[in-house]
Amino acid sequence: MPRAEVGTPKYLANKMKAKGLQRLRWYCQVCSKQCRDENGFKCHAQSESHLRQMLVVGESAGKHIADFSSQFQHDFVQLLSRRFGTKRVKANSVYQEFIQDRTHLHMNATRWVTLTEFVKHLGRTGVARVDETEKGWFIAWIDNSPKALAKQEASMKKERMNVSDEQRERTLIEEQIERAAAEAEASGSKPEQSPPAEELGLKRDETTEKVVLSLTPKVPAMASTSSGPSSGIKLNAFKPAANPLKANPLKRPNVFKQAAAPSSSAPPSTETEKINGKKREAPMTAAERLIFEEQERKRRRMERDATA
Numbered sequence: 396m397p398r399a400e401v402g403t404p405k406y407l408a409n410k411m412k413a414k415g416l417q418r419l420r421w422y423c424q425v426c427s428k429q430c431r432d433e434n435g436f437k438c439h440a441q442s443e444s445h446l447r448q449m450l451v452v453g454e455s456a457g458k459h460i461a462d463f464s465s466q467f468q469h470d471f472v473q474l475l476s477r478r479f480g481t482k483r484v485k486a487n488s489v490y491q492e493f494i495q496d497r498t499h500l501h502m503n504a505t506r507w508v509t510l511t512e513f514v515k516h517l518g519r520t521g522v523a524r525v526d527e528t529e530k531g532w533f534i535a536w537i538d539n540s541p542k543a544l545a546k547q548e549a550s551m552k553k554e555r556m557n558v559s560d561e562q563r564e565r566t567l568i569e570e571q572i573e574r575a576a577a578e579a580e581a582s583g584s585k586p587e588q589s590p591p592a593e594e595l596g597l598k599r600d601e602t603t604e605k606v607v608l609s610l611t612p613k614v615p616a617m618a619s620t621s622s623g624p625s626s627g628i629k630l631n632a633f634k635p636a637a638n639p640l641k642a643n644p645l646k647r648p649n650v651f652k653q654a655a656a657p658s659s660s661a662p663p664s665t666e667t668e669k670i671n672g673k674k675r676e677a678p679m680t681a682a683e684r685l686i687f688e689e690q691e692r693k694r695r696r697m698e699r700d701a702t703a
Contacts, residue, residue, distance in 0.1 A: 424463065424504035425452055429497075464505040471513075472522055476536050483524075483535040486514045 399405035421430040423439060425448050430436035439445055452459050474493050475484075490510055493499060507513040514532045518525030524535040679687065 419501060419503060422501055422503075424501055425449060460504070460506055463500060464507070467500045467502065467505045467507075468513075468517075468522075470500060472517075472536070475523070475534070476538070479536065481536050481538055483533050485530070486510060486525075486532040486534045489534070 399409060421433065421436040422428070423430070423436070423445065426439070426445055428439060430439055471489070471493055475489055478492065479489065487510065502508075502510070502513070505513075507516065511532060514525055514534060517523045517534060521537065521539075523537055526533050
């Protein structure tokens with residue numbers, strides 16, 4: 396079937412269908428022809444022009460494959476160096492950008508079957524640094540151009556000069572120290588030792604007294620002197636006398652306790668809290684005092700009856 400003439404509707408339709416990337420399996424690298432479907436590729440493979448071209452390639456197949464491989468590697472590395480430079484990028488991202496060109500050389504015409512084998516080849520030949528991660532293969536181009544090598548050599552030379560200057564200064568300082576020590580030994584005086592480096596930071600002074608915080612009011616001096624040194628009273632500065640939060644404002648005061656309070660403070664000998672390990676007796680209430688007096692009267696009555 397003859398091809399459609401240029402400018403005809405059939406020609407424009409074919410061009411629109413062939414626009415963009417097509418299936419790689421239906422591409423003939425020898426003839427540089429892209430077929431749209433399996434039937435078209437089959438018809439192309441049986442055509443006279445394809446068979447004649449395959450006879451030419453069959454005479455030196457290894458040479459043609461080597462040429463295709465070198466051209467593919469050159470184009471791929473050129474895109475990697477110009478587009479990404481020496482940055483570490485994903486190999487698949489570079490390949491996806493490489494195949495966007497419709498006239499690019501396909502990988503099925505080279506000696507590499509997969510992209511992984513091609514990336515490993517770049518790592519073995521020293522063209523790029525290759526490493527494998529969980530996300531895939533990553534590559535970074537190694538710049539071996541004379542300009543880059545000269546720049547790298549200049550930077551290394553500068554670093555060596557800096558290191559040599561520091562080493563020279565260190566050597567001079569050591570020589571001065573040795574010379575000063577030798578002169579001190581010759582004069583008979585001991586070399587002065589440098590004072591020890593002071594330790595930075597907070598240090599605790601053990602000689603200072605401990606600081607005690609007291610939340611209770613101070614005890615009057617008269618009360619402390621009246622008890623005397625022999626009294627066994629111990630005041631706890633951290634324990635308050637009464638908790639003001641536990642006071643109940645609704646609770647009525649005990650009248651009997653208030654009446655017995657003045658009478659309980661009679662002699663000073665009974666006011667001591669502890670004497671020889673014995674505790675002070677609690678003051679009697681009015682009811683207890685009445686019961687106690689009634690018992691005393693009964694006892695005296697019984698004693699008079701017994702004597703009579």
